[in-house]
Amino acid sequence: MAPGGGGGVGVSAFLPHPFFAGFGGAIEFIFNEQESTVTGGKKVGGIEQVLELAWTQIEVSLLALALAILIAVPVGLYFGHKGTGELVAVGIGNAGRAVPELAAIALIAAVIGVGVVTLTIVLAVLGIPPILTNTFVGIRQVDRAPVDAARGIGMTEPEIVRKVELPMAVPSIMTGIRGASINIIATATIAPLAGVLTLGDFILGENVYGADGVLAGAILVAVLALIFEFALAGLQRRLTSKGLRLQAQ
Amino acid sequence: MASALPGLPLAAAVGEVGEGFFKERTGATLPCQARPSHLFCWDWATEHINRFGTPTVQQFELVVISVLIGFAIAFGLALLAHRFRLLQWPLLAGTGILFAIPSVAFFLLLLPITGTGRETAIIALSAYTLQIIYRNVMSGLANVPESAKDAARGMGLTDRQILWRVELPLAIPEIVGGLRIATVSTVAIATLAVFVNAGGLGTQIYSESNLTFPTAIIIAGGIAMLMALAFDAVFLTVQRLATPWRRAAAEASA
Amino acid sequence: MNPPTQGYKVAPVPAAEVTGQSQSGASSVTYRGATKRYANASAPAVDHLDLEVAAGEICVLVGPSGCGKTTSMRMVNRMIEMTEGDILIGGESIKRRDAARLRREIGYVIQQVGLFPHRTIAQNIATVPQLLGWDRERVRARTSELLDLVGLDPELADRYPVQLSGGQQQRVGVARALAVDPPVMLMDEPFGAIDPINRERLQNEFLRLQAEIRKTVLFVTHDIDEAIKMGDRIAIMKEHGRVEQYATPAEVLMAPANEFVEDFVGADRALKRLSLMRVRDIRLWKAPLARAGQATAEVRAALDAPEVEVPYALLVDDRERPRGWLTTRDLAGDTVPATADAPLGPVLETGDVMRDALADLLQGESMYAPVVDHGGAVVGILSVEIISEFLASPEAKTEEQPAVERPRG
Ligand SMILES: Nc1ncnc2c1ncn2[C@@H]1O[C@H](COP(=O)(O)OP(=O)(O)OP(=O)(O)O)[C@@H](O)[C@H]1O
Numbered sequence: 048m049a050p051g052g053g054g055g056v057g058v059s060a061f062l063p064h065p066f067f068a069g070f071g072g073a074i075e076f077i078f079n080e081q082e083s084t085v086t087g088g089k090k091v092g093g094i095e096q097v098l099e100l101a102w103t104q105i106e107v108s109l110l111a112l113a114l115a116i117l118i119a120v121p122v123g124l125y126f127g128h129k130g131t132g133e134l135v136a137v138g139i140g141n142a143g144r145a146v147p148e149l150a151a152i153a154l155i156a157a158v159i160g161v162g163v164v165t166l167t168i169v170l171a172v173l174g175i176p177p178i179l180t181n182t183f184v185g186i187r188q189v190d191r192a193p194v195d196a197a198r199g200i201g202m203t204e205p206e207i208v209r210k211v212e213l214p215m216a217v218p219s220i221m222t223g224i225r226g227a228s229i230n231i232i233a234t235a236t237i238a239p240l241a242g243v244l245t246l247g248d249f250i251l252g253e254n255v256y257g258a259d260g261v262l263a264g265a266i267l268v269a270v271l272a273l274i275f276e277f278a279l280a281g282l283q284r285r286l287t288s289k290g291l292r293l294q295a296q
Numbered sequence: 297m298a299s300a301l302p303g304l305p306l307a308a309a310v311g312e313v314g315e316g317f318f319k320e321r322t323g324a325t326l327p328c329q330a331r332p333s334h335l336f337c338w339d340w341a342t343e344h345i346n347r348f349g350t351p352t353v354q355q356f357e358l359v360v361i362s363v364l365i366g367f368a369i370a371f372g373l374a375l376l377a378h379r380f381r382l383l384q385w386p387l388l389a390g391t392g393i394l395f396a397i398p399s400v401a402f403f404l405l406l407l408p409i410t411g412t413g414r415e416t417a418i419i420a421l422s423a424y425t426l427q428i429i430y431r432n433v434m435s436g437l438a439n440v441p442e443s444a445k446d447a448a449r450g451m452g453l454t455d456r457q458i459l460w461r462v463e464l465p466l467a468i469p470e471i472v473g474g475l476r477i478a479t480v481s482t483v484a485i486a487t488l489a490v491f492v493n494a495g496g497l498g499t500q501i502y503s504e505s506n507l508t509f510p511t512a513i514i515i516a517g518g519i520a521m522l523m524a525l526a527f528d529a530v531f532l533t534v535q536r537l538a539t540p541w542r543r544a545a546a547e548a549s550a
Numbered sequence: 551m552n553p554p555t556q557g558y559k560v561a562p563v564p565a566a567e568v569t570g571q572s573q574s575g576a577s578s579v580t581y582r583g584a585t586k587r588y589a590n591a592s593a594p595a596v597d598h599l600d601l602e603v604a605a606g607e608i609c610v611l612v613g614p615s616g617c618g619k620t621t622s623m624r625m626v627n628r629m630i631e632m633t634e635g636d637i638l639i640g641g642e643s644i645k646r647r648d649a650a651r652l653r654r655e656i657g658y659v660i661q662q663v664g665l666f667p668h669r670t671i672a673q674n675i676a677t678v679p680q681l682l683g684w685d686r687e688r689v690r691a692r693t694s695e696l697l698d699l700v701g702l703d704p705e706l707a708d709r710y711p712v713q714l715s716g717g718q719q720q721r722v723g724v725a726r727a728l729a730v731d732p733p734v735m736l737m738d739e740p741f742g743a744i745d746p747i748n749r750e751r752l753q754n755e756f757l758r759l760q761a762e763i764r765k766t767v768l769f770v771t772h773d774i775d776e777a778i779k780m781g782d783r784i785a786i787m788k789e790h791g792r793v794e795q796y797a798t799p800a801e802v803l804m805a806p807a808n809e810f811v812e813d814f815v816g817a818d819r820a821l822k823r824l825s826l827m828r829v830r831d832i833r834l835w836k837a838p839l840a841r842a843g844q845a846t847a848e849v850r851a852a853l854d855a856p857e858v859e860v861p862y863a864l865l866v867d868d869r870e871r872p873r874g875w876l877t878t879r880d881l882a883g884d885t886v887p888a889t890a891d892a893p894l895g896p897v898l899e900t901g902d903v904m905r906d907a908l909a910d911l912l913q914g915e916s917m918y919a920p921v922v923d924h925g926g927a928v929v930g931i932l933s934v935e936i937i938s939e940f941l942a943s944p945e946a947k948t949e950e951q952p953a954v955e956r957p958r959g
């Protein structure tokens with residue numbers, strides 16, 4: 048895979064350094080449809096295809112993340128509040144990290160087959176471990192004194208979870224969600240292996256898109272991942288109570 | 297097999313993926329290999345287990361080198377940030393960005409700069425570990441009891457002595473914890489090194505723009521997971537051995 | 551010695567002790583207009599503090615929360631850098647000293663103890679000796695010597711701090727501070743986090759220890775009772791580190807310099823004076839002793855003697871150590887039995903502080919308690935009655951002279 052050199056003059060003129068010259072063609076690829084340098088004649092790249100693939104990736108990732116949150120947070124809250132199942136919760140987190148996403152996607156592709164629904168479920172499953180573990184640990188680490196005080200003033204157990212433990216565990220839960228999001232976006236990138244076309248298609252399809260396409264895909268995926276990361280980091284800040292933020296300083 | 301991979305609908309799908317492919321790759325078609333309902337083909341596995349040796353060693357090397365480099369950099373950055381508080385936020389954000397970029401994209405972004413090969417994979421994998429290790433070292437240092445530091449200062453320990461004799465030893469559990477998470481995740485992610493021709497177990501899952509077949513995927517994935525768990529166990533042991541006072545604390549509270 | 555403008559009484563101090571070192575290597579500590587202004591604070595936390603702590607004395611800084619005690623104390627080892635003024639140790643300014651070196655020569659004990667959780671007790675104590683490069687053998691010898699000094703079982707040496715009780719941890723804290731035999735000790739509410747019963751024990755132990763080591767100690771507390779008990783001299787502080795009175799505990803109790811001190815010391819001054827006395831300082835009742843096998847007639851005769859005020863005889867062993875109170879039933883036979891019917895109750899020592907002795911009596915719900923000497927042999931009986939008579943006597947109320955010398959361990 049040689050650094051793509053074929054790009055047009057337009058954009059690459061702004062990238063004077065030889066190191067970055069290789070990126071010129073990629074950026075050209077993102078914005079302008081062009082004939083494939085590899086297969087010849089076939090039209091590839093351009094903003095329209097980029098948006099289409101990006102949309103699939105965003106859709107699949109958001110759905111998967113939402114599903115993972117819906118499953119993992121309540122379960123984590125329940126067991127965290129009860130204080131049981133520590134080994135399971137932490138064990139799932141550890142095991143989840145050890146699963147190679149390439150093998151997971153490849154196996155799905157080879158065994159179950161393809162489709163947005165299957166992919167979403169698989170991605171959600173990969174997103175569950177970090178959220179579950181962080182929710183559990185976040186709740187367990189809540190100072191026992193305020194919880195006791197809450198019980199003392201007559202709060203019911205669900206109220207304690209909602210009004211005391213949950214707000215204090217927000218930073219930890221959000222860390223888990225950010226970790227899950229990173230996993231999901233990364234895995235969605237290789238989803239074309241399982242038949243769902245995301246931005247990763249550019250990356251995996253050098254045969255069609257050429258070196259510029261591969262690099263363009265990498266740039267787009269990186270940007271998308273960072274958008275998710277910044278959005279979630281912003282959300283984390285908004286959801287964390289000011290008192291906790293002050294305490295952390 | 298062919299029906300399980302219906303045409304591999306990459307927009308770029310090239311060539312037929314089917315029995316022919318496996319015949320070509322493995323030399324002969326074993327009975328179970330040809331049947332799509334077979335998830336795991338023992339015959340093939342016993343016959344071809346040798347081919348996983350080199351990729352396993354490569355994967356191991358990728359992980360160890362990347363984590364070592366990542367640790368050296370992250371630890372240095374953490375000590376800097378500990379000394380110069382102003383650096384804390386920018387370093388957290390910077391390593392966070394490196395962490396958030398999917399590794400596949402990272403590998404390929406490096407292509408125009410470093411080309412294909414091991415260096416590229418190691419750079420991307422080390423960059424990935426920075427955030428995990430940096431964050432754990434910092435929180436380990438932050439969790440050292442204020443009274444212990446105050447007492448140390450009152451006894452005439454210099455800042456450097458306090459760092460090396462009090463703060464860092466007390467931060468060991470979290471530092472090793474960071475190493476543990478970083479190593480385990482790196483084992484999983486290093487399978488992606490196949491995309492930059494850096495070898496590793498990924499070569500047995502995906503090669504020449506194609507997926508191999510389930511048995512190979514399961515074996516390669518299984519080896520990666522076992523390797524991750526082995527690292528996990530090693531770090532757990534190190535953590536226990538390096539922090540005898542923690543065991544004392546656990547016993548005291550039991 | 552102290553600026554007259556502040557108008558508090560200064561007790562005469564033997565000139566030889568004011569500066570320089572005492573025999574055991576303690577140094578005097580002198581504040582000269584020491585001032586600390588924290589950034590962003592309008593008023594100084596400590597404003598021109600002048601104070602003279604003689605070598606080998608315990609000086610207690612006491613006062614309401616936030617008055618600047620901790621700040622004053624921490625300026626001595628430069629944990630807090632003063633803004634103005636100077637502090638001299640043994641006549642030498644601390645400003646010219648390297649901060650880390652200075653601190654190694656000053657013992658430092660804080661309320662949170664601050665033991666290093668990752669080092670064993672022995673390693674904790676050995677921290678500074680190791681920094682100073684002592685050889686192993688010397689470090690080991692010093693460590694066990696110190697454990698012994700603060701009354702800790704040598705078996706604890708290899709434990710970790712979490713495996714010790716709060717009181718034991720604080721003893722280790724004291725041992726660690728004493729490791730290189732510093733001439734000055736700083737103690738910031740060292741017993742503040744410890745329950746009252748153990749605090750009393752630690753206080754007594756420290757006084758006994760101090761009688762041996764004779765360090766110059768700056769001791770911070772906000773508890774006036776602790777100040778009276780521990781201090782050779784007490785500095786009563788008001789906001790901004792203003793010293794309202796600097797005098798011996800007896801003087802502070804008998805002649806408060808002003809209304810602030812009077813309020814701070816509290817209305818129960820007569821009762822507090824019990825803190826100044828030891829059991830040996832008061833006239834005890836004679837103890838009617840009985841030994842196993844002795845003829846009961848003899849014992850009964852002794853009980854009837856006019857100078858004996860206790861209605862019961864005390865059973866003692868062959869070394870005169872108390873064993874129990876003999877009831878009338880015990881004395882019904884011809885000879886004294888080997889065991890007593892009534893439990894012994896509290897046993898006091900001649901060195902106990904009166905206030906603590908009274909507390910023990912009240913807690914044990916007993917009217918009398920045998921008092922023993924160091925060897926454990928009975929020397930007399932202390933009763934609630936003796937104490938209340940003392941409190942009612944003019945001796946206790948006199949504003950003239952201290953009724954008793956400040957007792958020392
Ligand atoms: N680091 C600091 N920055 C600003 N102001 C401080 C700081 N430390 C103490 N102060 C202020 O200086 C004053 C004296 O504080 P100091 O800690 O010496 O009081 P203290 O007599 O030891 O009180 P306490 O009995 O509560 O321990 C207080 O008003 C306090 O608010």
Ligand SMILES: [Mg+2]
Nearest residue numbers: 619620621738
């Ligand atoms: Mg204080």
